[in-house]
Amino acid sequence: MILIYDKTFEGFLSLVYKVYYKKLIPSKIETKYPNTLLLEEIEEIITQESNAIKVFDAIKKSFPKKCFEMILNIFMCDSKNFEMPLLKYIILGFKNKNELFNINNEEVFFLQNLEKELFRQVHKMCGFTRFKELEDGSLYAKIETKFNVLYFLGKYFFKRLNNQKYIIHDINRKIAFIKNDTYVGIQNIASFEEPKLSTSEKKFDKLWQTFFDSTAIESRENKRCQQNLVPLLYRTYMNEFKK
Amino acid sequence: MKKDIYEKMQILADSAKYDVSCSSSGSDNNHKTGELGATQNSGICHTFTADGRCVSLLKVLLTNYCIYDCAYCINKKSNDIKRAAFSPRELADITINFYKRNYIEGLFLSSGIIDSEDHTTNLILRVLKILRYEYKFNGYIHVKLIPGADEKLIEQVVSLANRVSSNIELPSDKSLKLLAPNKTKEKVLQPLKFARDYSLEKDKKPIGMSTQLIIGATPENDKDILKLSSALYDKALLKRVYYSAYIPVNDNKNLPSIITKPPLLREHRLYQADWLLRFYDFSYDEIVSDEFPNLDEQLDPKTSWALRNLSFFPMEINTVSKDELLRIPGMGVRSVFKILKARKYKSLNFDDLKKLGISLKRAKYFIRCKGKYQREIPFENDRIRTALITPPEAKKIIQPSLFDIEYSAITGEL
Numbered sequence: 001m002i003l004i005y006d007k008t009f010e011g012f013l014s015l016v017y018k019v020y021y022k023k024l025i026p027s028k029i030e031t032k033y034p035n036t037l038l039l040e041e042i043e044e045i046i047t048q049e050s051n052a053i054k055v056f057d058a059i060k061k062s063f064p065k066k067c068f069e070m071i072l073n074i075f076m077c078d079s080k081n082f083e084m085p086l087l088k089y090i091i092l093g094f095k096n097k098n099e100l101f102n103i104n105n106e107e108v109f110f111l112q113n114l115e116k117e118l119f120r121q122v123h124k125m126c127g128f129t130r131f132k133e134l135e136d137g138s139l140y141a142k143i144e145t146k147f148n149v150l151y152f153l154g155k156y157f158f159k160r161l162n163n164q165k166y167i168i169h170d171i172n173r174k175i176a177f178i179k180n181d182t183y184v185g186i187q188n189i190a191s192f193e194e195p196k197l198s199t200s201e202k203k204f205d206k207l208w209q210t211f212f213d214s215t216a217i218e219s220r221e222n223k224r225c226q227q228n229l230v231p232l233l234y235r236t237y238m239n240e241f242k243k
Numbered sequence: 244m245k246k247d248i249y250e251k252m253q254i255l256a257d258s259a260k261y262d263v264s265c266s267s268s269g270s271d272n273n274h275k276t277g278e279l280g281a282t283q284n285s286g287i288c289h290t291f292t293a294d295g296r297c298v299s300l301l302k303v304l305l306t307n308y309c310i311y312d313c314a315y316c317i318n319k320k321s322n323d324i325k326r327a328a329f330s331p332r333e334l335a336d337i338t339i340n341f342y343k344r345n346y347i348e349g350l351f352l353s354s355g356i357i358d359s360e361d362h363t364t365n366l367i368l369r370v371l372k373i374l375r376y377e378y379k380f381n382g383y384i385h386v387k388l389i390p391g392a393d394e395k396l397i398e399q400v401v402s403l404a405n406r407v408s409s410n411i412e413l414p415s416d417k418s419l420k421l422l423a424p425n426k427t428k429e430k431v432l433q434p435l436k437f438a439r440d441y442s443l444e445k446d447k448k449p450i451g452m453s454t455q456l457i458i459g460a461t462p463e464n465d466k467d468i469l470k471l472s473s474a475l476y477d478k479a480l481l482k483r484v485y486y487s488a489y490i491p492v493n494d495n496k497n498l499p500s501i502i503t504k505p506p507l508l509r510e511h512r513l514y515q516a517d518w519l520l521r522f523y524d525f526s527y528d529e530i531v532s533d534e535f536p537n538l539d540e541q542l543d544p545k546t547s548w549a550l551r552n553l554s555f556f557p558m559e560i561n562t563v564s565k566d567e568l569l570r571i572p573g574m575g576v577r578s579v580f581k582i583l584k585a586r587k588y589k590s591l592n593f594d595d596l597k598k599l600g601i602s603l604k605r606a607k608y609f610i611r612c613k614g615k616y617q618r619e620i621p622f623e624n625d626r627i628r629t630a631l632i633t634p635p636e637a638k639k640i641i642q643p644s645l646f647d648i649e650y651s652a653i654t655g656e657l
Contacts, residue, residue, distance in 0.1 A: 126283070162278055204337075207341075216294050
């Protein structure tokens with residue numbers, strides 16, 4: 001049986017509810033109807049808030065805090081098919097919560113690694129995000145990432161840019177973390193215009209490039225090592241790699 | 244002719260690049276509401292240069308003018324190179340602007356000796372004060388102390404920086420005398436000792452310190468070097484020792500010729516050994532001895548140790564302690580934690596280890612799983628050594644030819 005849901009967290013919790021109470025045995029979880037005709041049964045799960053809340057509360061109550069947080073974090077790995085393992089993980093937890101830490105279990109191992117991958121990406125983006133100064137002195141960064149790391153980044157920069165106004169713009173997901181004098185949080189960005197940069201932006205951009213180029217040691221050049229450490233994927237908005 | 248800011252940056256970054264230390268780790272988060280900057284315990288790399296080294300800090304010299312004439316140093320007085328200097332204000336502004344754009348974690352400030360040790364330290368202090376007091380900057384600052392500066396000044400630097408260091412450069416006094424006639428080991432270590440004593444006083448945060456040794460410029464062997472490092476760690480003097488393969492920048496009769504290649508592999512092995520000292524609870528005399536004063540270039544130091552001490556192996560993965568697991572070649576701290584977690588639930592075999600993503604390339608010759616040892620290579624020193632050194636044969640790709648397979652010419656049936 002193939003289950004279809006709307007890719008939202010509430011939708012997924014409704015799915016858990018259905019599977020649990022109707023004893024469904026899904027073979028796949030998808031977000032849209034398959035294009036090809038399949039012989040398998042297909043059921044679309046309709047998101048129901050009341051069911052979602054019930055499941056949410058039950059997980060919160062009976063799962064250890066670490067596992068509960070992991071479930072939320074896994075949902076940020078939106079480009080990965082985590083649904084089946086996550087469903088199995090939740091069922092496993094309701095059966096016996098001690099098993100949630102058994103890394104010999106395939107699902108537990110998969111999800112723990114996925115969460116680590118998410119945190120690795122957050123950590124990399126903490127270093128690789130590049131801000132530009134705008135006309136009004138606020139800082140603006142564009143990002144494109146495999147997973148949804150915006151919330152983590154926003155929180156991280158809240159500490160270090162505490163006396164600054166900044167915007168981190170996730171281009172593909174069309175959302176942005178905004179921090180100014182009156183607002184801190186994530187907003188949807190439907191459309192946007194390229195903002196005007198401050199007059200000193202060019203100078204520091206060039207200074208950074210100069211520093212970056214002259215700090216490399218030619219006799220030790222190792223481009224492959226460099227690429228392992230900063231994969232091309234991350235370089236889109238890093239000014240030192242713009243040539 | 245007055246140099247523009249880009250040229251200054253180019254000269255002063257270039258002069259500072261041979262300093263290896265660039266870590267921004269080990270400082271606890273210390274952000275304050277309404278101020279700029281914070282440090283991150285894990286350290287953060289902001290980019291990587293073409294040679295694959297991480298850039299975490301804005302690593303520059305305040306100036307590359309210098310009154311000293313150390314043979315190995317690119318900035319020595321007698322070298323005819325371009326010279327430049329930042330003003331403290333200029334450098335502080337660049338740091339803040341780089342930081343705001345998230346280019347860097349903070350500043351790594353070193354300097355040639357201009358005029359006198361005290362004058363130079365005063366200039367460095369000026370930068371720190373602008374950053375800390377005027378800009379309310381709480382990011383990472385690493386200062387290279389100037390040996391021979393007044394202790395009062397060093398005290399001020401220590402109280403404003405996150406980490407201070409002083410490069411020993413050469414592992415023995417003899418070599419120092421030969422190549423850096425203005426320095427002695429005593430003099431180089433003096434600011435570090437002083438900084439340690441100062442920061443150990445009550446109600447002060449202990450400050451992290453590091454140093455750097457140049458490898459391959461002088462005849463010291465690996466044992467001398469590791470003995471020195473381990474002594475420095477033991478005395479709680481230092482958090483890190485960096486090793487830097489000697490890259491010839493000057494011609495000098497006391498130095499290896501300018502055409503020799505930097506001993507990068509040796510540097511790599513030394514770092515591996517250093518890790519064993521700091522995280523794996525090895526002592527230096529287990530890694531090197533009078534019989535084997537140098538590290539084996541073909542094998543990593545942990546494997547070499549294991550081969551010399553085969554009596555401890557093969558270890559039963561399901562029963563030995565954490566400390567013993569850490570001694571298995573090819574087994575890192577992460578793998579050890581995975582094993583400890585997994586074996587609570589079941590007794591592990593080779594397949595289980597593979598499923599956990601633990602690399603068995605080296606470890607398999609030193610472990611037993613449920614009493615079983617791998618079958619391919621017998622448990623003998625020479626055989627294991629050969630197996631570890633020989634690269635695995637590349638799998639031959641056999642291109643199937645059309646005529647390899649017998650099939651019916653008429654129906655095409657196999």
